[in-house]
Amino acid sequence: MVFSSIEFLYFFLPATMLLYFAVPPRFIKARNLVLLLFSLIFYGWGEPLCVFLMVATVIFSYFYGRMVERCKERGKPKGAKVWLILAIVTNLGLLGFFKYTDFFISILNYIPGLSLKPLALELPIGISFYTFQILSYVIDVYREDTKAQKNILSLGTYVALFPQLIAGPIVRYKDVDAQLSKREQSLSLFSSGLRTFLCGLGKKVLLANAAGSFFDRFRAIPEEHTTVLSAWLGILLFAFQIYFDFSGYSDMAIGLGKMFGFRFLENFNYPYISRSITEFWRRWHISLSTWFREYLYYPLGGSRVDAKWKLYRNLLAVWFCTGFWHGANWNFILWGLLFFVFLVLEKSFLLKFLDRLPRFVGHLYTMLVVLFGWVLFNFSDLGEGGAWISHMFGVGTAGFANSTSLSLLIQSASLFVFLILGSTPLPKKIFYKLSQKNAFWRTAFSLLSVALLGLCSANIVGSDFNPFLYFNF
Numbered sequence: 001m002v003f004s005s006i007e008f009l010y011f012f013l014p015a016t017m018l019l020y021f022a023v024p025p026r027f028i029k030a031r032n033l034v035l036l037l038f039s040l041i042f043y044g045w046g047e048p049l050c051v052f053l054m055v056a057t058v059i060f061s062y063f064y065g066r067m068v069e070r071c072k073e074r075g076k077p078k079g080a081k082v083w084l085i086l087a088i089v090t091n092l093g094l095l096g097f098f099k100y101t102d103f104f105i106s107i108l109n110y111i112p113g114l115s116l117k118p119l120a121l122e123l124p125i126g127i128s129f130y131t132f133q134i135l136s137y138v139i140d141v142y143r144e145d146t147k148a149q150k151n152i153l154s155l156g157t158y159v160a161l162f163p164q165l166i167a168g169p170i171v172r173y174k175d176v177d178a179q180l181s182k183r184e185q186s187l188s189l190f191s192s193g194l195r196t197f198l199c200g201l202g203k204k205v206l207l208a209n210a211a212g213s214f215f216d217r218f219r220a221i222p223e224e225h226t227t228v229l230s231a232w233l234g235i236l237l238f239a240f241q242i243y244f245d246f247s248g249y250s251d252m253a254i255g256l257g258k259m260f261g262f263r264f265l266e267n268f269n270y271p272y273i274s275r276s277i278t279e280f281w282r283r284w285h286i287s288l289s290t291w292f293r294e295y296l297y298y299p300l301g302g303s304r305v306d307a308k309w310k311l312y313r314n315l316l317a318v319w320f321c322t323g324f325w326h327g328a329n330w331n332f333i334l335w336g337l338l339f340f341v342f343l344v345l346e347k348s349f350l351l352k353f354l355d356r357l358p359r360f361v362g363h364l365y366t367m368l369v370v371l372f373g374w375v376l377f378n379f380s381d382l383g384e385g386g387a388w389i390s391h392m393f394g395v396g397t398a399g400f401a402n403s404t405s406l407s408l409l410i411q412s413a414s415l416f417v418f419l420i421l422g423s424t425p426l427p428k429k430i431f432y433k434l435s436q437k438n439a440f441w442r443t444a445f446s447l448l449s450v451a452l453l454g455l456c457s458a459n460i461v462g463s464d465f466n467p468f469l470y471f472n473f
Helices: 006-022 028-044 048-073 077-108 127-142 152-160 187-219 228-259 277-283 286-297 308-326 330-355 359-378 382-392 403-422 426-437 439-462
Strands: none
Touching: 006 028, 006 439, 028 048, 028 152, 048 077, 048 127, 048 152, 077 127, 127 152, 127 286, 187 228, 187 403, 187 439, 228 359, 228 382, 228 403, 277 286, 277 330, 277 359, 286 308, 308 330, 330 359, 330 382, 359 382, 403 426, 426 439
């Protein structure tokens, strides 16, 4: 089940809210139980067997967290570390088994005489996300940043909470620990959450889907008819598709969280206005960057090291893992390493150089690097990805433009206007200023929200193109 579906919007979500708000606010554990049960239904809708895997990881991690805390309280730091290592090995082991086994089998098959059959395991949806959440819980307990959760149902609610279960944001346990036992519930917070949810729904259904549909048309152009223009327009459309797809999902998750009284941190902050790769990764998938920074980069020493090579080693570890986290394929590893190279260059000299240049130069540089990155990200076949980059520079193309690419440009021109504007803070600033003026504009925006829901619903019913890209990770 996905958020942008009729089943979710008009059946699952209303039923969840009806039972959740039927429970008085003072019975917070009962409310958590309602959320947990509906979250398991949500997760098991498409893959019922995977529910048992997630429940098992919750049970193991509950036990590990309690044992880590018990060892800490009894002055046994070595014992606590052993339990922490067991928790990490268990959770990363499960993630690795389902996600990376066939990748390593393919590498082993390069050995002469070896011909292992791939297991072709089905990747449990959301396992990359909830594994990182579980790890944050046990590590936070080990660091004594939080207490071990005594109520296993509350821990289960944290892990399985349906707004952020499938594709994030990755919520660190210490950020929501207090909210599991006491959280704000008000009409203003609910209304704010509803607006955020509808904004995310619009991003996903009206912008991401449209961009993705056009990108598929550009990608379907035979190679002998591909032009420089079609290659650049195609990857631009994919860049907008993945941004509005993922940020739209994050907005919906954050909005749903508010509606149930949870406050999740923002996951995107207009990354395409960045003027450096360093800035881009402060704005893109913030929860993943934060997770790797806190649980990998800092423990390795971060930037506070006594030698440059150690800093580069730490960055390499983070960006190799960032790429590998996204998928078990070489294109994702190369995608992560691409950003590693440019981040090292920026730390060495490039950032200072860019600061001396006009702002648009930094923006142009950033978008070029990001677009080349999206080519690597999108094409699992490195040969296809290399060919697409070659086409962007006019190698092996049918010229700069032809009737096909010009026709698609004209058809997608109005969409590009909305995509570009939507990826900047301008619309949000305009809405905010107008809503502060008087009640007329606030009423108008409320009616606009209803119209947006209707438009998205009609679009969902009338289209069979409704993928969520990050479900694959």
